[in-house]
Amino acid sequence: xxxxxxxxxxxxxxxxxxCDADTRVVLMPFERVALPSADARALEDATRRAxxxxxxxCLESREDTAARLRGAGASLSSCGNTECRSAQAVSxxxxxxxxxxxLGVGGRRSVALTVTxxxxxxxxxxxxxxxxxxxxxxxxxxxxxxxxxxPLRTETVKQAAPRGSxxxxxxxxxxxGVALAVGVGFGIAARSTESRVSKNGGECASAGEDFSGCFAxxxxxxxxxxxxxxxxxxxxxxxxxxxxxSFIWEWP
Amino acid sequence: MRxxxxxxxxxxxxxLVGTAASAAPEQVHYALIVxxxxxxxxSQAPLRYADDDGARxxxxxxxxxxxxxxxxxxxxxxxxxHPGLAAKTRPPTHASLEDALRRLNExxxxxxxRGQAPVLSFVFVGHGKRGxxxxxxxxxxxGPLTRTELFSRVLAPSKASFIQLIVDAxxxxxxxxxxxxxxxxxxxxxxxxxxxxxxxxxxFPQVGVVLSTSSExxxxxxxxxxxxxxxxxxxxxxxxxxxxxxxGRVDYAELRAxxxxxxxxxxxxxxxxxxxxxxxxxDRAFALTDMGTAASLGYLxxxxxxxxxxxxxxxxxxxxxxxxxxxxxxxxxxxxxxRGYYLRGTGREATFNLTRAAEVVDAGGxxxxxxxxxxxxAVEDAFRDKLFSVPFGQxxxxxxxxxxxxxxxxxxxxxxxxx
Numbered sequence: 001x002x003x004x005x006x007x008x009x010x011x012x013x014x015x016x017x018x019c020d021a022d023t024r025v026v027l028m029p030f031e032r033v034a035l036p037s038a039d040a041r042a043l044e045d046a047t048r049r050a051x052x053x054x055x056x057x058c059l060e061s062r063e064d065t066a067a068r069l070r071g072a073g074a075s076l077s078s079c080g081n082t083e084c085r086s087a088q089a090v091s092x093x094x095x096x097x098x099x100x101x102x103l104g105v106g107g108r109r110s111v112a113l114t115v116t117x118x119x120x121x122x123x124x125x126x127x128x129x130x131x132x133x134x135x136x137x138x139x140x141x142x143x144x145x146x147x148x149x150x151p152l153r154t155e156t157v158k159q160a161a162p163r164g165s166x167x168x169x170x171x172x173x174x175x176x177g178v179a180l181a182v183g184v185g186f187g188i189a190a191r192s193t194e195s196r197v198s199k200n201g202g203e204c205a206s207a208g209e210d211f212s213g214c215f216a217x218x219x220x221x222x223x224x225x226x227x228x229x230x231x232x233x234x235x236x237x238x239x240x241x242x243x244x245x246s247f248i249w250e251w252p
Numbered sequence: 253m254r255x256x257x258x259x260x261x262x263x264x265x266x267x268l269v270g271t272a273a274s275a276a277p278e279q280v281h282y283a284l285i286v287x288x289x290x291x292x293x294x295s296q297a298p299l300r301y302a303d304d305d306g307a308r309x310x311x312x313x314x315x316x317x318x319x320x321x322x323x324x325x326x327x328x329x330x331x332x333x334h335p336g337l338a339a340k341t342r343p344p345t346h347a348s349l350e351d352a353l354r355r356l357n358e359x360x361x362x363x364x365x366r367g368q369a370p371v372l373s374f375v376f377v378g379h380g381k382r383g384x385x386x387x388x389x390x391x392x393x394x395g396p397l398t399r400t401e402l403f404s405r406v407l408a409p410s411k412a413s414f415i416q417l418i419v420d421a422x423x424x425x426x427x428x429x430x431x432x433x434x435x436x437x438x439x440x441x442x443x444x445x446x447x448x449x450x451x452x453x454x455x456f457p458q459v460g461v462v463l464s465t466s467s468e469x470x471x472x473x474x475x476x477x478x479x480x481x482x483x484x485x486x487x488x489x490x491x492x493x494x495x496x497x498x499x500g501r502v503d504y505a506e507l508r509a510x511x512x513x514x515x516x517x518x519x520x521x522x523x524x525x526x527x528x529x530x531x532x533x534x535d536r537a538f539a540l541t542d543m544g545t546a547a548s549l550g551y552l553x554x555x556x557x558x559x560x561x562x563x564x565x566x567x568x569x570x571x572x573x574x575x576x577x578x579x580x581x582x583x584x585x586x587x588x589x590x591r592g593y594y595l596r597g598t599g600r601e602a603t604f605n606l607t608r609a610a611e612v613v614d615a616g617g618x619x620x621x622x623x624x625x626x627x628x629x630a631v632e633d634a635f636r637d638k639l640f641s642v643p644f645g646q647x648x649x650x651x652x653x654x655x656x657x658x659x660x661x662x663x664x665x666x667x668x669x670x671x
Binding site for chain 1: 495498499500501543544545546547549551553555556557558559579580581582583584586609610612614616617
């Protein structure tokens with residue numbers, strides 16, 4: 001398959017996947033200082049590839065971002081604080097906004113990145129990209145973004161946790177309740193067997209010569225019921241306790 | 253295996269030759285700084301901060317230069333602020349100047365022989381005077397250096413490919429503690445002619461000039477920065493604050509606009525700077541400083557969104573860079589490494605360190621807190637409030653250049669939005 005066909009397929013695949021508000025990432029065209037625009041663009045593209053490779057990122061194409069910025073008049077107003085930048089992310093329908101300044105100071109090429117989450121957090125990272133090493137910019141961009149992305153993903157997991165994993169304490173407490181109930185049932189049955197056998201031999205009184213065998217059989221049955229009851233009640237108590245602990249642990 | 257044909261080899265050689273021919277020669281920088289507090293005449297009161305300015309020009313040029321020579325007698329306070337620097341200085345005498353020029357010219361001749369382009373920054377800070385015959389002089393320790401001598405001893409024999417002449421004579425200082433009366437000196441054009449002489453300068457198309465031309469009878473000091481205000485502006489601009497188009501270079505037009513913006517709020521006629529800034533006729537786009545080249549410097553990135561009057565002080569309390577930034581653009585300033593800094597704005601400050609060369613600190617990520625620096629006194633209010641009171645950026649630069657009928661090249665900012 002030719003490279004152009006592969007690119008076309010990738011483009012179509014990207015287009016087919018709809019970005020939702022929780023995964024859409026907008027990477028703003030890089031600003032630059034002391035660096036030719038072609039070099040700045042190369043660093044931006046390397047960063048763009050690194051963002052695309054992140055598992056939870058649905059990156060808006062540069063064309064779409066540029067069109068939206070042009071449509072906004074000049075550019076989005078320059079924000080002086082995180083709250084303002086988060087609001088910009090929200091207004092763009094993005095979960096995260098990635099900004100970068102491509103620098104060519106001191107004889108080196110580097111990028112200063114800022115990743116703003118629509119929920120109000122912001123992280124920063126930098127990476128250097130030696131001009132003479134092809135592909136090095138991609139590697140450095142990936143490493144830098146992993147530094148920046150990790151805290152945001154942790155936060156996502158923390159915020160998503162209450163919805164899914166609070167099922168566990170409920171299951172544990174439910175199972176514990178059932179075990180307790182069944183255990184109580186077995187306990188009542190054992191008590192009943194005990195009371196029947198204790199009243200002049202109970203059912204075994206008419207057994208005649210088989211009295212001893214019948215009595216021993218009933219006694220064993222009562223003991224089994226009592227043992228089952230004790231085990232079930234113990235398991236039920238443990239499940240209930242575990243459920244309570246996990247419920248408190250996962251309290252938001 | 254096919255061997256390359258003669259035609260291919262010839263094409264390769266031609267390409268190599270073409271590439272080498274089109275590449276500009278590597279620039280190597282030297283600086284010769286003459287800073288003298290004392291004047292040659294009894295009527296000239298000693299300056300307080302000319303030696304401080306000399307020391308700071310040294311710190312500005314040293315990380316980006318092959319050799320820097322400082323001819324100055326540092327006072328006790330300045331030696332305490334710049335430990336070890338006094339041992340590297342020589343007195344600002346005619347003999348020392350001659351010796352320094354001879355040595356630098358030898359080195360620059362060797363550079364030229366290697367195909368490099370040596371650039372000499374010649375800086376004078378101290379007393380200046382216009383003689384009875386109209387010839388300007390600046391004061392060395394053992395006598396005046398006349399305009400004629402400047403041309404015959406410094407400019408004419410120089411082996412430099414380009415010379416940057418920066419002169420901040422005593423009458424260009426706008427200090428808070430005023431001495432003397434309102435300016436009664438020569439008009440602006442006459443003052444320039446008095447020190448340099450327009451026609452003589454035309455014979456040196458490789459020389460660019462940054463010159464303070466205020467009246468000799470007016471003198472100010474601003475103890476808050478322990479410096480002459482004009483030199484403070486020049487150093488701030490050359491540190492990167494004057495880079496209005498983000499190309500990492502500060503050229504003469506940007507420096508001129510930066511000084512105009514920084515002093516625009518000073519409505520007192522005594523505070524108005526009179527400057528003469530002219531690029532080398534040989535290359536009018538020649539940059540006084542280029543942050544893109546390798547140097548033993550660290551960098552502070554002041555990102556888009558951070559705006560207002562800002563200044564960087566080092567751990568010694570020396571205000572290294574000052575600017576008034578527009579919100580809509582990022583800016584980078586270069587700073588010496590191996591020390592701690594405060595980035596200060598009105599009522600707030602943040603600390604940062606630059607530990608290694610080429611390190612970049614993003615000011616957007618600094619932790620700001622309320623400033624602990626108190627106001628220094630009512631007498632300095634005018635400078636504190638009005639200097640650097642106007643934002644410097646593309647808007648000011650374009651308007652300023654338009655006032656001279658010059659249209660700057662189009663900004664490339666929108667080009668970044670081209671898919």
